[in-house]
Amino acid sequence: MTTTEIxxxxxxxxxxxxxxxxxxxxxxxxxxxxxxxxxxFGHLFVxxxxxxxxxxxxxxxxxxxxxxxxxxWWDVIMLWLALIHGGNGMRTIxxxxxxxxxxxxxxxxxxxxxxxxxxxxxxxxVFTFDPCIGNPSSDALIQLCAAH
Amino acid sequence: MWLSTEASTIMGGLFVxxxxxxxxxxxxxxxxxxxxxxxRGHEGMWSWVFHRIxxxxxxxxxxxxxxxxxxxxxxxxxxxxVIGTYQTPIMGIGEVxxxxxxxxxxxxxxxxxxxxxxxxxxxxQKLMFWIVIALWVLTMLAFVPRHxxxxxxx
Ligand code: HEM
Ligand code: HEM
Numbered sequence: 550m551t552t553t554e555i556x557x558x559x560x561x562x563x564x565x566x567x568x569x570x571x572x573x574x575x576x577x578x579x580x581x582x583x584x585x586x587x588x589x590f591g592h593l594f595v596x597x598x599x600x601x602x603x604x605x606x607x608x609x610x611x612x613x614x615x616x617x618x619x620x621x622w623w624d625v626i627m628l629w630l631a632l633i634h635g636g637n638g639m640r641t642i643x644x645x646x647x648x649x650x651x652x653x654x655x656x657x658x659x660x661x662x663x664x665x666x667x668x669x670x671x672x673x674x675v676f677t678f679d680p681c682i683g684n685p686s687s688d689a690l691i692q693l694c695a696a697h
Numbered sequence: 698m699w700l701s702t703e704a705s706t707i708m709g710g711l712f713v714x715x716x717x718x719x720x721x722x723x724x725x726x727x728x729x730x731x732x733x734x735x736x737r738g739h740e741g742m743w744s745w746v747f748h749r750i751x752x753x754x755x756x757x758x759x760x761x762x763x764x765x766x767x768x769x770x771x772x773x774x775x776x777x778x779v780i781g782t783y784q785t786p787i788m789g790i791g792e793v794x795x796x797x798x799x800x801x802x803x804x805x806x807x808x809x810x811x812x813x814x815x816x817x818x819x820x821x822q823k824l825m826f827w828i829v830i831a832l833w834v835l836t837m838l839a840f841v842p843r844h845x846x847x848x849x850x851x
Binding site: 582601602603606607608609611632667670673684 | 792814
């Protein structure tokens with residue numbers, strides 16, 4: 550005897566093994582969103598509002614911030630949360646508009662690749678940062694790098 | 698016999714109306730107005746449209762931004778040259794647009810979260826949209842003059 554299985558209305562979409570990935574993605578958007586408000590507003594406050602804002606930013610400014618592990622971790626957490634949040638949001642949009650399996654597949658692989666590469670790059674940049682490459686451009690840097 | 702049905706469903710906490718069944722009758726001379734359903738043309742729809750556009754814009758900015766920041770590993774000169782372009786008037790105006798997008802997306806994101814998790818969220822979703830707009834205007838009023846002063850006088 551055979552039966553045709555029709556899923557009950559509103560049953561979760563799982564990929565066989567029972568993990569409801571769409572639900573966790575949905576939750577991630579909300580949890581990361583709340584944290585990102587704090588991280589991004591803090592980032593913009595320090596880099597665009599304090600002092601003379603954007604006109605004060607240069608290599609020495611970044612060296613000053615990343616001398617403190619607090620700002621290193623702030624930036625790395627912001628990097629991971631924002632890229633995964635944005636990438637997952639872009640995935641939703643591709644699912645909404647891209648027609649055809651191949652187009653959708655290519656676009657989603659491109660998003661995944663961009664997110665993965667930039668997360669690795671950005672994390673390496675923060676943790677391997679060297680304030681003493683090139684010619685030290687400010688008094689603070691000259692002092693710091695003389696000790697090396 | 699021509700029939701039109703409208704189904705209202707709740708998706709992702711927002712009201713979404715789905716128009717089904719056919720085209721409007723030919724006899725009708727009235728232009729169909731977008732605001733014909735609970736959703737279309739109202740606060741819920743615009744908040745979704747803006748949220749989506751700002752989300753995409755911020756994503757593309759971030760792709761470039763991680764790359765320009767990575768120049769600190771190349772040389773101070775390379776980084777200073779690129780960040781110097783952030784300090785020009787044209788980019789300064791672009792940054793106003795970026796901040797406008799991020800501030801809307803952030804406040805409206807919090808609104809979406811309240812619609813989803815707060816028991817009264819759906820009842821106040823329209824009011825909350827206007828609160829988002831008000832907070833957005835206030836933030837921009839504080840930010841824009843200060844930012845443009847920095848950009849144009851340094
Ligand atoms: C015009 C506005 C902005 C300016 C002037 C700016 C400036 C900077 C600067 C100077 C850095 C170097 C490190 C630091 O200062 O913490 C940086 C890093 C970073 N910014 Fe921004 N930022 C802006 C907007 C944003 C926005 C809207 C986001 C989030 C969507 C963001 C995300 C990041 C991340 C993730 C890093 C770390 C990059 C890495 O790990 O290599 N920034 N930004
Ligand atoms: C500032 C804090 C942020 C908050 C509170 C926030 C909130 C949200 C929420 C709750 C959603 C889910 C909407 C839904 O499921 O219907 C969402 C979607 C999205 N977010 Fe964010 N977000 C923030 C930052 C960002 C950043 C930095 C990016 C880009 C890197 C981004 C890009 C997107 C995209 C592309 C979507 C998909 C939009 C859609 O499906 O229409 N968001 N955001």
